[in-house]
Amino acid sequence: MSTETVARERVSTTRITRWILGETGIGLALLALIVFFVIAAPNFATSTNLANIQTQITLNTILAAGITFVILVAGIDLSVGAVLALCAMIAGLVITSDLPTGLAVVAAVFAAVLTGLACGLVNGVVSETWAIPSFIVTLGMMNIARGAALQTTDAAAVFGFPEGFNRFGTATFVGIPSVFLIAVAIIVIGHLVLTRTVFGRMLFAIGNNEESVRLAGHRTKGYKVAAFCISGALAGVAAIIYMTRLHTATPIIGNGYELSAIAAVIIGGTSLFGGKGSLVGTFLGACLLGVLTNGLLLMGVGDFARQMVTGAVIILAVIIDYYRQRLSSRLALASP
Amino acid sequence: MTAEGPARTGGGSAVVPGPLLAVEGVTKVFPGVTALDGVGFEVRPGEVHALVGENGAGKSTLVRVLGGVHGPDLGTMTLDGAPYAPQDPAEALAAGVRIVHQELSVLPNLTVAENLFLERLPRRFGVVDFRQANRDATDLLARVGLDVSPRTRMGELSVAQTQLVEIARALAARARLLVLDEPTATLTAHETRRLFEIVRDLRSMGTAVVYISHHLDEIFQVCDRVTVLRNGRHVGTHPVGDLTSADLVRLMVGREFADDHPFPGDVTPGEVVLAVDGLGVRGLDATVSFDVRAGEIVGVAGLVGAGRTETMRALFGADRADGGTVTVGGRRVTIRRPRDAVRAGISFATEDRKAQGLILPMGGDVNITLAALRKVTRGGLLRRDAERAQAAAMASRMRVKAPDITTAVGTLSGGNQQKVVLARWLYRDARVLIMDEPTRGIDVGARHEIYAIVAELARQGRAIVMVSSDLPELIGMCHRILVFSRGRVVGDVPRAEFDHERLLSLAYSGFLNGARPEPEGGDRVD
Numbered sequence: 001m002s003t004e005t006v007a008r009e010r011v012s013t014t015r016i017t018r019w020i021l022g023e024t025g026i027g028l029a030l031l032a033l034i035v036f037f038v039i040a041a042p043n044f045a046t047s048t049n050l051a052n053i054q055t056q057i058t059l060n061t062i063l064a065a066g067i068t069f070v071i072l073v074a075g076i077d078l079s080v081g082a083v084l085a086l087c088a089m090i091a092g093l094v095i096t097s098d099l100p101t102g103l104a105v106v107a108a109v110f111a112a113v114l115t116g117l118a119c120g121l122v123n124g125v126v127s128e129t130w131a132i133p134s135f136i137v138t139l140g141m142m143n144i145a146r147g148a149a150l151q152t153t154d155a156a157a158v159f160g161f162p163e164g165f166n167r168f169g170t171a172t173f174v175g176i177p178s179v180f181l182i183a184v185a186i187i188v189i190g191h192l193v194l195t196r197t198v199f200g201r202m203l204f205a206i207g208n209n210e211e212s213v214r215l216a217g218h219r220t221k222g223y224k225v226a227a228f229c230i231s232g233a234l235a236g237v238a239a240i241i242y243m244t245r246l247h248t249a250t251p252i253i254g255n256g257y258e259l260s261a262i263a264a265v266i267i268g269g270t271s272l273f274g275g276k277g278s279l280v281g282t283f284l285g286a287c288l289l290g291v292l293t294n295g296l297l298l299m300g301v302g303d304f305a306r307q308m309v310t311g312a313v314i315i316l317a318v319i320i321d322y323y324r325q326r327l328s329s330r331l332a333l334a335s336p
Numbered sequence: 337m338t339a340e341g342p343a344r345t346g347g348g349s350a351v352v353p354g355p356l357l358a359v360e361g362v363t364k365v366f367p368g369v370t371a372l373d374g375v376g377f378e379v380r381p382g383e384v385h386a387l388v389g390e391n392g393a394g395k396s397t398l399v400r401v402l403g404g405v406h407g408p409d410l411g412t413m414t415l416d417g418a419p420y421a422p423q424d425p426a427e428a429l430a431a432g433v434r435i436v437h438q439e440l441s442v443l444p445n446l447t448v449a450e451n452l453f454l455e456r457l458p459r460r461f462g463v464v465d466f467r468q469a470n471r472d473a474t475d476l477l478a479r480v481g482l483d484v485s486p487r488t489r490m491g492e493l494s495v496a497q498t499q500l501v502e503i504a505r506a507l508a509a510r511a512r513l514l515v516l517d518e519p520t521a522t523l524t525a526h527e528t529r530r531l532f533e534i535v536r537d538l539r540s541m542g543t544a545v546v547y548i549s550h551h552l553d554e555i556f557q558v559c560d561r562v563t564v565l566r567n568g569r570h571v572g573t574h575p576v577g578d579l580t581s582a583d584l585v586r587l588m589v590g591r592e593f594a595d596d597h598p599f600p601g602d603v604t605p606g607e608v609v610l611a612v613d614g615l616g617v618r619g620l621d622a623t624v625s626f627d628v629r630a631g632e633i634v635g636v637a638g639l640v641g642a643g644r645t646e647t648m649r650a651l652f653g654a655d656r657a658d659g660g661t662v663t664v665g666g667r668r669v670t671i672r673r674p675r676d677a678v679r680a681g682i683s684f685a686t687e688d689r690k691a692q693g694l695i696l697p698m699g700g701d702v703n704i705t706l707a708a709l710r711k712v713t714r715g716g717l718l719r720r721d722a723e724r725a726q727a728a729a730m731a732s733r734m735r736v737k738a739p740d741i742t743t744a745v746g747t748l749s750g751g752n753q754q755k756v757v758l759a760r761w762l763y764r765d766a767r768v769l770i771m772d773e774p775t776r777g778i779d780v781g782a783r784h785e786i787y788a789i790v791a792e793l794a795r796q797g798r799a800i801v802m803v804s805s806d807l808p809e810l811i812g813m814c815h816r817i818l819v820f821s822r823g824r825v826v827g828d829v830p831r832a833e834f835d836h837e838r839l840l841s842l843a844y845s846g847f848l849n850g851a852r853p854e855p856e857g858g859d860r861v862d
Contacts, residue, residue: 196720205702212691216707
């Protein structure tokens with residue numbers, strides 16, 4: 001075997017590996033899963049069920065999109081589920097206030113997004129100012145937001161939202177649930193931001209090597225804080241969508257949502273170490289999780305077993321991430 | 337020991353022992369690069385065997401193959417006659433092959449003693465016998481001439497001290513084959529001499545040492561034979577006594593190499609561009625003042641730990657400065673963070689390119705435009721095509737060799753990585769360029785390309801500060817050399833007065849008066 005052959009083979013295996021480990025691989029896995037359920041799960045391939053899945057993955061997609069920004073700068077946001085609850089409670093109080101209906105709805109949306117933004121701002125500023133790992137800060141925020149949500153109404157639920165507001169949750173546009181379209185719009189806009197703007201470039205650069213970016217003359221902390229703000233604000237958006245779906249807001253909602261969202265991000269190929277990933281991947285990750293849950297349900301797999309399968313998929317995703325890391329470090333070692 | 341293998345090269349002794357390590361036809365291919373191409377050489381017991389070659393010649397890969405990090409794609413190795421094919425570093429260690437890497441691998445939160453005996457801490461009644469460990473550690477530290485307590489946390493040591501601990505660790509493991517990869521990169525002359533003594537000790541005990549260094553003079557001082565690699569191929573193995581350093585360089589680069597530096601003697605420094613006055617630097621005994629003119633290359637010499645890097649970092653805003661003023665082009669600037677410095681036209685190519693300069697997994701385009709993204713932005717959107725084109729143009733001006741401008745810079749050689757860093761600052765059009773160890777870890781050929789670039793930048797009227805531990809390089813390239821010693825500037829020597837010995841004695845001056853570590857006020861040596 002000549003050196004050239006070795007070289008050629010190595011290059012081609014690397015390309016294939018990278019391809020499989022990247023977004024294409026997730027897409028293929030999703031496709032395989034869909035094919036499997038079309039065959040194995042009764043009623044999976046109906047238009048009603050398709051719309052169901054789209055609605056079911058909406059919240060997770062939006063939250064996961066926000067967390068992607070944070071994970072890209074090598075942070076983590078555990079607070080989104082609790083922040084969603086707090087945003088929903090505040091929006092619920094605004095929307096059921098004495099304001100005229102139209103104004104109340106607009107004010108509620110603003111209140112939810114701003115509340116989320118504020119929580120994200122606190123997460124970002126605290127972890128950047130005192131160099132506290134965001135894992136700790138957002139764990140604290142998770143408790144603060146949950147407590148605050150309970151405090152707003154002394155744990156009571158808020159309901160009685162305007163008719164039109166509630167209808168949005170089940171509305172469709174050309175047969176597609178409107179809430180899902182919002183999620184897709186967020187993914188598309190977010191993807192453009194990450195790939196086409198200076199802001200997106202800085203997030204990737206910071207996630208890979210913050211010190212280099214700082215020494216190139218940038219204030220890195222601001223960008224990182226902004227990532228947390230995006231995550232918080234999107235939790236606010238998710239809160240509104242939740243309310244239009246359930247027609248109520250209670251302080252205990254959103255429990256564990258952060259974990260599903262992080263799972264979608266990881267499955268989608270964004271590296272927990274920061275600097276690598278994409279929102280398209282995150283979207284595919286959320287779809288994969290949603291399809292998996294839905295399909296298993298239709299196959300009659302019990303709730304408990306379903307939870308186990310989902311957990312296994314998350315671990316599998318992290319294992320794949322390990323190989324991805326190894327691949328890129330092998331590429332980096334290629335210079336002797 | 338009896339003579340077994342054929343004596344290929346004389347070596348002078350009557351009985352030539354069989355090889356301890358024999359490498360045959362080792363080939364290692366990475367995506368797009370053939371790092372090693374049928375390399376073969378032998379190391380005898382009790383021999384100090386130098387391994388030289390430019391960066392990219394395959395030395396580091398060969399070391400990784402020896403240490404079990406990579407398996408070879410083709411070829412075999414034998415150790416003491418037995419097949420040697422380590423699957424991982426642990427197997428290599430178990431076989432008695434110990435690598436002291438350029439990148440140090442210590443645990444900063446453990447003590448020196450714990451690091452020394454990490455693999456096998458002495459035990460008594462099932463628990464670690466720390467007293468024994470500390471006693472053994474003291475002996476080992478004395479052997480490498482390092483005066484620190486074994487109870488010191490690793491993280492508190494300087495890089496040079498850490499390097500010595502790494503070498504002591506190899507002694508502790510009683511390796512049969514010790515590989516030293518650029519062991520003197522961070523050592524002072526004194527520490528280097530001590531290292532040579534240790535290496536000679538090891539040799540007399542029958543340990544084989546593979547010695548890798550860019551400093552050819554070290555090879556002539558301490559090595560018996562030298563193997564030269566070029567482009568992943570074995571060029572030759574010769575007794576050191578048969579070669580001159582010019583021969584060696586010729587073997588390495590494959591062509592005659594002029595040793596002169598492209599000093600821009602035609603440039604007369606213009607008006608003062610950078611003026612630093614009374615800069616307070618943490619850890620330094622005195623404030624620092626100096627200025628640099630347009631087209632002037634000012635060298636900064638000194639031993640490791642003299643405060644050179646600290647001064648540059650404070651000037652650039654990477655660390656906080658305690659007072660002082662900085663003036664750029666006659667305008668006073670307040671520098672609190674790197675961003676302020678960059679905006680004022682100062683740039684800084686750090687000594688650690690990988691951790692503090694480049695974004696290794698990202699492309700050359702991203703790395704080059706990082707400090708001047710505005711140039712390729714319209715309405716907040718990146719113009720990717722323009723970015724790639726402009727970065728590629730800048731890269732070719734800097735003679736960066738890369739398959740593609742978007743190739744991850746982590747896959748490039750050290751010399752090309754440094755050129756990418758310079759390209760970034762040039763793309764930003766910085767007036768002041770501070771370079772900290774610009775040629776460290778860079779091979780001879782790329783080094784001269786970088787000198788040529790620096791000279792060119794001086795001709796363009798930029799003010800250049802060149803911090804380096806390589807005195808010949810400073811003497812060759814600079815208009816003026818500032819000498820730091822133990823936290824103060826002890827000399828500002830113009831080119832006409834350059835003298836290797838004088839500069840060196842200036843650099844040592846702070847260490848001569850009194851052996852006490854604390855500074856002695858008012859003691860001026862000149």
